Amino acid sequence: MKKHSRCAAWLFAASFALASASLAAFAQTTAATAPTKDSSYIDPRGTAHVTRIVPIPKTVSPQAQQFLARPVSDAKPNGSLQQRRKGTDNWQARAGKEFEQVYPVNVSHSTIAGVPVLIVTPLRVPPEKLGRVLIDIHGGGFNSDSGSLTETVPIANLTQTKVIAVLYRLAPEHPFPAGLDDVIAVYKEELKTYKPKNMAIYGTSAGAILTGEMAVKLKHLGLPQPAALGIFSGMGDFDRSGDSQSMYALDGLSGHLKPPSGTHDPEYVGSTSPKDPVLSPVYADLAALPPTLFITSERDMLLSGTTILHRAFLNAGVDAHLIVFEGLPHAFWNDVNLPESREADQDMANFFDRYVGK
Numbered sequence: 001m002k003k004h005s006r007c008a009a010w011l012f013a014a015s016f017a018l019a020s021a022s023l024a025a026f027a028q029t030t031a032a033t034a035p036t037k038d039s040s041y042i043d044p045r046g047t048a049h050v051t052r053i054v055p056i057p058k059t060v061s062p063q064a065q066q067f068l069a070r071p072v073s074d075a076k077p078n079g080s081l082q083q084r085r086k087g088t089d090n091w092q093a094r095a096g097k098e099f100e101q102v103y104p105v106n107v108s109h110s111t112i113a114g115v116p117v118l119i120v121t122p123l124r125v126p127p128e129k130l131g132r133v134l135i136d137i138h139g140g141g142f143n144s145d146s147g148s149l150t151e152t153v154p155i156a157n158l159t160q161t162k163v164i165a166v167l168y169r170l171a172p173e174h175p176f177p178a179g180l181d182d183v184i185a186v187y188k189e190e191l192k193t194y195k196p197k198n199m200a201i202y203g204t205s206a207g208a209i210l211t212g213e214m215a216v217k218l219k220h221l222g223l224p225q226p227a228a229l230g231i232f233s234g235m236g237d238f239d240r241s242g243d244s245q246s247m248y249a250l251d252g253l254s255g256h257l258k259p260p261s262g263t264h265d266p267e268y269v270g271s272t273s274p275k276d277p278v279l280s281p282v283y284a285d286l287a288a289l290p291p292t293l294f295i296t297s298e299r300d301m302l303l304s305g306t307t308i309l310h311r312a313f314l315n316a317g318v319d320a321h322l323i324v325f326e327g328l329p330h331a332f333w334n335d336v337n338l339p340e341s342r343e344a345d346q347d348m349a350n351f352f353d354r355y356v357g358k
Contacts, residue, residue, distance in 0.1 A: 028075040054253060057327045061339045064327065072254035081143060081172075088144040096149030099336050103157035107149070113185040118165040120152040125160055132198045132357050133190060134163045135226075137183055137214070139205030139233075139331060142171045142268040147204050150334045154342075155202075158349035161356070164190070168210075175270030176279055180213050187214070188223065196224040200356045202293075202348070204331050205302070206268075208234025212281040212309060215289050220278065228355040229292040230348055233331045235305020236281040236312065238264045239274035242304020252299030252329030282309060286316035293321045293351040295344060297328030323347055 035051040042048050056068045079087070096107070106121045134155060138147035148165040156163040166186050168179035183201075190199065203211040208231045218225055235242065241260035249255040263274050277284035292313055296306035303324075313320035325332070325340055333344040 028073050060327045063338050064340060067335075067338070068254075068327075072251055074249075074254070074256050076256050076258075085144045088140060088146050092145060092147070092149055095334065095336070096153060099150055099153040102336055102342075103154045105153050105156045107153070112164065113189040115182045115186050116167040117186065118148050118152065118167065120149075120156040120163045120165065122156050122160045122162075125162070129160050129357070131194065132159075132161045133194050134159065134161055134352060134356070135183070135187060135190070135199065135201045136163055136165045137168070137201065137203030137207035137210045138165055139203065139207045140170075142179065142206045142265055144170065147207060147331075147334065150336070151202075151204050151207070154336075154345040155349055155352070158345060159352050159356075161352070171265070171270075172267035176268055176272050177213075177217075180210060180217060180278070183210060183214055184217060184221075187218070187226075191224070197227045198357050199226040200228040200230065200352050201226050202228075202230025202232065202352075203234070204232045204333075205234065208232050208302075208306075209236070212236045213278055216278050216281045216284040216286070219285070219289070225288075225290045226356075227358070228290050228352055230295075230351065231292060231306065231309065232295045232333070232348070233297070233300050233302050233306055234294075234309065235264075235302050236309035237274075237283075237305065238269055238280045242302070242308060244303035244305070245301050248299050248301040248303070248329065250301065250330055252301075282312045286313055286318060289313065289316070289318045291319040291321070291351075291355050293323070293348065295323045295325070295333075295347065297325040297330070297332060299328055300330045302330060321351070 035053070037051070038053055039051040040048065041050070056065050058065075060068075104123050106123065108119045110117050110119050136148070136152045136155070138145050138151055140146035145167065148167060152163040152165045164186065166183050168182035170179065187201070201211050201214060211229055211231050212234060215225065215229055241264065245260045249257040263269055269279065272279050274280060275283050294306050294310040296303050300306070307322065310320050310322045325344065328340060332338060333341040335341050
């Protein structure tokens with residue numbers, strides 16, 4: 001396992017700014033009510049009641065230290081799904097432009113197999129990479145788009161390869177397997193043009209989960225696997241919650257924490273059994289899946305889910321790689337201003353260049 005020093009940075013800070021105004025309805029921890037000492041008590045059921053005073057780590061970049069120092073309310077947001085989508089769309093558009101300043105590309109809208117997509121292409125594609133394509137499945141909690149640009153722009157630029165971002169149908173209007181079916185449809189259509197050895201599939205958060213689901217579904221359908229997979233801050237088990245989800249919120253140690261209870265994302269799962277092997281790949285036969293890169297971070301709410309799925313891949317004999325960044329929250333690479341984000345994007349690009357087209 002490769003472990004980097006990194007920081008906290010993400011994310012939805014801009015997209016959730018609109019929700020900040022509605023926090024007053026819920027109690028917020030203040031300096032007067034915040035714990036001032038470390039404590040630990042394990043009750044008879046084994047539940048841990050702990051308090052930890054955690055200083056800003058010096059092992060992360062100055063930019064990350066500055067991000068970690070900003071005050072973030074732990075009150076519960078009260079925005080609607082429509083507000084979330086609008087805020088996330090606005091943030092993604094702004095963040096996409098910031099990424100394009102660092103990683104110049106061309107972006108266009110299109111449709112493949114009846115599914116809306118973004119086509120992100122480098123300004124120059126070397127002749128030896130013209131026959132390659134990468135497919136991105138964006139994050140956003142299955143109900144919004146928080147990555148179709150921030151996940152594709154740097155990878156297209158760094159790999160000098162066309163990237164297709166699938167704008168799949170969202171929950172709760174379209175629960176599993178609607179989004180997965182959309183990605184499968186795009187992949188099948190692209191197989192008419194590209195050889196599987198010249199393709200890769202990857203995603204962040206919800207998109208990382210869908211990437212694992214897609215690999216299992218392709219196996220069930222008897223379709224060829226791509227050359228590589230990228231599962232960046234994801235999981236593969238909707239039936240059980242990992243330890244990290246009880247410790248970390250979206251922004252790591254700051255912000256509102258919503259501990260898991262019952263089935264993960266019931267609006268996405270719908271009527272499907274949480275142990276369905278396509279929905280939850282930890283219950284599937286993972287043998288013969290392509291080389292896969294897993295990336296997570298120390299304060300990622302899906303740290304447990306990512307590492308558990310990585311172990312399942314390893315136990316199935318898959319060539320599975322894991323990178324864990326220190327001190328960072330969920331999907332921190334969506335912040336282009338962090339040196340750690342640029343390194344994570346380079347790690348992703350290097351992995352795809354290593355396996356795609358070989």
